[in-house]
Amino acid sequence: MTPTATPTPIEHARRDRDAALARLQDFVRIPSVSTDPAHAADVARAAEWLADRLRAAGAQAVRVDPTARHPIVYGEWLGAPGAPTVLVYGHYDVQPPDPVELWATPPFEPTLKDGALYARGASDDKGQALTHVEALAAYTAADRTPPVNLKYVFEGEEEIGSPNLEAWVRAHAADLAADVAVISDTAMVAPGQPSIVYALRGLSYLEVEVTGPPRDLHSGQFGGAVRNPINALCAMIAQLHDADGRVTIPGFYDPVRPLDDAERASLAAAPFDAGAFRRAAGAAGSWGEAGYSAVERMGARPTLDANGIWGGFTGPGAKTVLPSKAFAKLSMRLVPDQDSDTVAAQCAAHLRSLAPEGIQVEVRNLHGGQPAMIDRAHPALRAAARAYEAAFGRAPVFTREGGSIPVVALLGEALGLSSVMLGFGLPDDNLHAPNEKFEVEHFHKGIETVIAFLDALPEALA
Amino acid sequence: MTPTATPTPIEHARRDRDAALARLQDFVRIPSVSTDPAHAADVARAAEWLADRLRAAGAQAVRVDPTARHPIVYGEWLGAPGAPTVLVYGHYDVQPPDPVELWATPPFEPTLKDGALYARGASDDKGQALTHVEALAAYTAADRTPPVNLKYVFEGEEEIGSPNLEAWVRAHAADLAADVAVISDTAMVAPGQPSIVYALRGLSYLEVEVTGPPRDLHSGQFGGAVRNPINALCAMIAQLHDADGRVTIPGFYDPVRPLDDAERASLAAAPFDAGAFRRAAGAAGSWGEAGYSAVERMGARPTLDANGIWGGFTGPGAKTVLPSKAFAKLSMRLVPDQDSDTVAAQCAAHLRSLAPEGIQVEVRNLHGGQPAMIDRAHPALRAAARAYEAAFGRAPVFTREGGSIPVVALLGEALGLSSVMLGFGLPDDNLHAPNEKFEVEHFHKGIETVIAFLDALPEALA
Numbered sequence: 001m002t003p004t005a006t007p008t009p010i011e012h013a014r015r016d017r018d019a020a021l022a023r024l025q026d027f028v029r030i031p032s033v034s035t036d037p038a039h040a041a042d043v044a045r046a047a048e049w050l051a052d053r054l055r056a057a058g059a060q061a062v063r064v065d066p067t068a069r070h071p072i073v074y075g076e077w078l079g080a081p082g083a084p085t086v087l088v089y090g091h092y093d094v095q096p097p098d099p100v101e102l103w104a105t106p107p108f109e110p111t112l113k114d115g116a117l118y119a120r121g122a123s124d125d126k127g128q129a130l131t132h133v134e135a136l137a138a139y140t141a142a143d144r145t146p147p148v149n150l151k152y153v154f155e156g157e158e159e160i161g162s163p164n165l166e167a168w169v170r171a172h173a174a175d176l177a178a179d180v181a182v183i184s185d186t187a188m189v190a191p192g193q194p195s196i197v198y199a200l201r202g203l204s205y206l207e208v209e210v211t212g213p214p215r216d217l218h219s220g221q222f223g224g225a226v227r228n229p230i231n232a233l234c235a236m237i238a239q240l241h242d243a244d245g246r247v248t249i250p251g252f253y254d255p256v257r258p259l260d261d262a263e264r265a266s267l268a269a270a271p272f273d274a275g276a277f278r279r280a281a282g283a284a285g286s287w288g289e290a291g292y293s294a295v296e297r298m299g300a301r302p303t304l305d306a307n308g309i310w311g312g313f314t315g316p317g318a319k320t321v322l323p324s325k326a327f328a329k330l331s332m333r334l335v336p337d338q339d340s341d342t343v344a345a346q347c348a349a350h351l352r353s354l355a356p357e358g359i360q361v362e363v364r365n366l367h368g369g370q371p372a373m374i375d376r377a378h379p380a381l382r383a384a385a386r387a388y389e390a391a392f393g394r395a396p397v398f399t400r401e402g403g404s405i406p407v408v409a410l411l412g413e414a415l416g417l418s419s420v421m422l423g424f425g426l427p428d429d430n431l432h433a434p435n436e437k438f439e440v441e442h443f444h445k446g447i448e449t450v451i452a453f454l455d456a457l458p459e460a461l462a
Numbered sequence: 463m464t465p466t467a468t469p470t471p472i473e474h475a476r477r478d479r480d481a482a483l484a485r486l487q488d489f490v491r492i493p494s495v496s497t498d499p500a501h502a503a504d505v506a507r508a509a510e511w512l513a514d515r516l517r518a519a520g521a522q523a524v525r526v527d528p529t530a531r532h533p534i535v536y537g538e539w540l541g542a543p544g545a546p547t548v549l550v551y552g553h554y555d556v557q558p559p560d561p562v563e564l565w566a567t568p569p570f571e572p573t574l575k576d577g578a579l580y581a582r583g584a585s586d587d588k589g590q591a592l593t594h595v596e597a598l599a600a601y602t603a604a605d606r607t608p609p610v611n612l613k614y615v616f617e618g619e620e621e622i623g624s625p626n627l628e629a630w631v632r633a634h635a636a637d638l639a640a641d642v643a644v645i646s647d648t649a650m651v652a653p654g655q656p657s658i659v660y661a662l663r664g665l666s667y668l669e670v671e672v673t674g675p676p677r678d679l680h681s682g683q684f685g686g687a688v689r690n691p692i693n694a695l696c697a698m699i700a701q702l703h704d705a706d707g708r709v710t711i712p713g714f715y716d717p718v719r720p721l722d723d724a725e726r727a728s729l730a731a732a733p734f735d736a737g738a739f740r741r742a743a744g745a746a747g748s749w750g751e752a753g754y755s756a757v758e759r760m761g762a763r764p765t766l767d768a769n770g771i772w773g774g775f776t777g778p779g780a781k782t783v784l785p786s787k788a789f790a791k792l793s794m795r796l797v798p799d800q801d802s803d804t805v806a807a808q809c810a811a812h813l814r815s816l817a818p819e820g821i822q823v824e825v826r827n828l829h830g831g832q833p834a835m836i837d838r839a840h841p842a843l844r845a846a847a848r849a850y851e852a853a854f855g856r857a858p859v860f861t862r863e864g865g866s867i868p869v870v871a872l873l874g875e876a877l878g879l880s881s882v883m884l885g886f887g888l889p890d891d892n893l894h895a896p897n898e899k900f901e902v903e904h905f906h907k908g909i910e911t912v913i914a915f916l917d918a919l920p921e922a923l924a
Binding site: 035098402 | 702
């Protein structure tokens with residue numbers, strides 16, 4: 001009879017798959033929509049749930065720190081004196097589920113289908129954040145200790161621009177000292193193909209309010225002699241791009257770091273799932289800034305999109321109103337070395353300059369985040385590559401990501417940390433859209449990747 | 463002792479002012495919003511209220527005719543054999559009160575303030591339509607008979623484009639035979655200055671739906687490589703006007719009857735309340751088709767306005783969605799000899815031609831109405847002029863109106879009737895907008911004008 005070997009943390013994680021998935025289902029059931037004041041109590045509940053789970057996983061000094069709006073969950077495991085320290089960042093808040101009627105299953109009732117878990121937050125970011133807590137739980141359950149020290153920071157305001165995170169990080173900078181940060185909030189390029197994001201776009205998100213006549217008028221009575229704010233807003237937005245798909249805001253491209261040939265070749269070499277892109281984008285995908293590939297347009301170039309527009313009569317039927325006001329939400333995705341506040345100011349000035357006579361423009365800066373770039377030669381990326389290969393059986397490719405994770409810039413600036421983007425999502429996870437999902441296999445392999453990453457870190461950073 | 467003279471209908475109307483105003487207040491309390499299915503029962507209630515009032519005023523054969531949607535109220539008084547017959551048209555349905563939050567007083571709780579009655583429908587058209595019923599009531603109360611025969615048609619679908627009126631009129635054409643029609647649903651140019659509208663603009667009202675990607679996407683992930691339907695819709699709408707404020711739809715202006723010098727001079731001679739126009743339009747008023755005055759732009763030239771627009775995220779906060787769809791409601795005001803259906807088809811084709819690659823466009827024709835012009839030399843207009851002068855102490859001026867009263871074209875075509883526009887509203891009555899009102903004095907003098915008009919008709923038409 002051979003002696004029974006104690007299971008490793010990875011082996012334990014494999015045995016615990018069903019329970020871990022059930023925990024994720026509990027987590028995504030909480031509608032922690034940070035932008036909606038009606039969900040404030042749900043956000044708080046999600047924070048408490050996560051704190052409880054951190055404690056159960058073996059973290060110490062776990063606490064829920066209130067902020068001016070939604071709390072920050074902190075926990076640590078510092079049982080490896082002399083070993084490197086890793087700061088784990090994630091977020092437990094989610095986007096609104098709108099438009100709810102387009103969900104095939106209720107957004108906060110997790111549903112397993114075709115190997116994926118469908119729920120708001122499944123991929124962004126509850127499922128990915130939970131891989132780190134489950135990894136710690138696997139060490140604890142396997143009666144092992146992680147080979148590094150761990151500090152966990154989970155915020156509840158990522159989807160609204162993290163208004164209170166920076167002050168909290170700066171106030172706790174000494175306690176947050178670490179050697180490297182790790183964040184799981186990005187997508188792999190394709191199922192089973194790990195990828196390491198080394199550049200993230202920033203964001204500048206504005207709300208524009210244009211006013212024409214001081215009150216709503218009858219379009220029959222006044223139409224043709226009074227400037228219509230909807231038509232004016234449309235004309236202003238239309239002028240924000242030129243015929244080549246370039247943004248027309250003066251100065252917008254000035255600080256943009258050009259792509260060199262080596263980087264363009266590296267980006268072109270990463271597998272790009274053209275089929276998945278076509279399915280997501282449909283016929284609307286054949287567009288973008290002239291002179292750049294789709295991959296470059298989505299990751300390496302700045303953009304401008306209208307995210308919402310409204311004004312006048314929008315109910316059923318016909319109302320012949322010449323409205324007083326029209327509104328739009330506009331956001332720009334930024335790349336190094338654009339600055340979020342500068343771009344917001346440039347855009348607001350440009351909008352004011354485009355306003356026709358008789359139209360007043362107000363621009364509100366709703367939120368922003370800085371773009372970020374990570375040195376591809378950082379040793380922690382070697383540990384991440386090895387971990388991905390162990391869990392997924394394939395070496396990762398290096399990519400740029402279109403989305404914004406402003407905390408990467410914050411952790412670099414406030415704590416001097418480089419961030420490893422250890423993402424497990426997929427491009428078709430429907431982030432911020434109906435029917436968000438997370439591949440169940442990526443959740444489980446994500447937990448294994450985190451364990452392998454932590455195991456590989458001491459040697460890589462030595 | 464002098465013998466007590468029997469009061470004339472006008473004298474009786476003057477004694478009955480308070481009661482007539484109270485009846486108008488009852489009428490506007492009924493929220494007969496025809497476009498909103500939730501108010502269908504209120505529309506029916508308003509029809510019954512009006513039928514009861516017609517009976518009480520002395521009309522005969524009063525009935526409420528059902529249609530596919532909202533009923534038509536009919537009544538007649540045919541006690542003047544050999545005398546001319548007048549067809550009175552009005553409507554008892556109203557526009558939605560949105561945006562309700564901008565009303566100073568509740569839209570369906572009539573409020574007297576500064577000599578005006580504030581309520582949805584006070585001017586458009588309950589107050590104006592009621593002048594005709596009150597005029598008949600004054601004859602009856604004064605124990606006189608009108609010198610003409612009267613046929614009353616009040617519909618409940620004017621604000622949704624009268625989808626069932628034409629079929630009803632054609633089915634009852636023989637019973638509706640008359641010598642002239644009279645409609646009170648227009649504005650006088652200024653307080654105390656009567657005016658006779660001899661041209662009305664038509665309408666073509668479309669809803670546009672543009673589709674980009676097949677589902678909502680994350681603007682960070684896909685922004686810059688996928689055509690955004692809001693941006694595309696804005697660009698399309700922006701191209702509907704050129705730099706001179708002219709509509710760019712091919713063929714749009716081809717059938718437009720040019721303004722001759724005599725008519726331009728006549729329009730310029732009518733008093734134009736520039737102050738009221740400035741107050742209504744604010745700074746947004748200094749706009750329009752190059753080469754035309756504000757009066758001409760509002761009455762004699764065709765126009766295009768966006769009446770509503772919506773798409774993407776419109777709630778509070780920031781959601782970085784690249785939406786699948788965006789919508790707009792567009793309407794064009796038409797002048798003789800444009801045709802509503804032709805213009806709708808031209809606009810839809812133009813919108814499709816403006817759609818960039820990857821954007822699908824659907825256009826729905828929500829409703830329309832033909833423009834109309836009345837011969838300024840018609841003898842009934844002389845009777846109207848005399849009646850206005852008797853009631854208001856001033857001769858009327860002749861004007862064109864920007865709004866649409868498609869029934870004018872229908873009555874001309876189906877019944878061979880010219881329509882006299884005997885309006886009592888004012889340009890600042892806030893039609894289709896918050897805080898609609900009707901001058902109380904114009905209501906009472908309107909009743910007197912109707913009586914004087916009926917009294918003058920036999921001689922004018924002889």
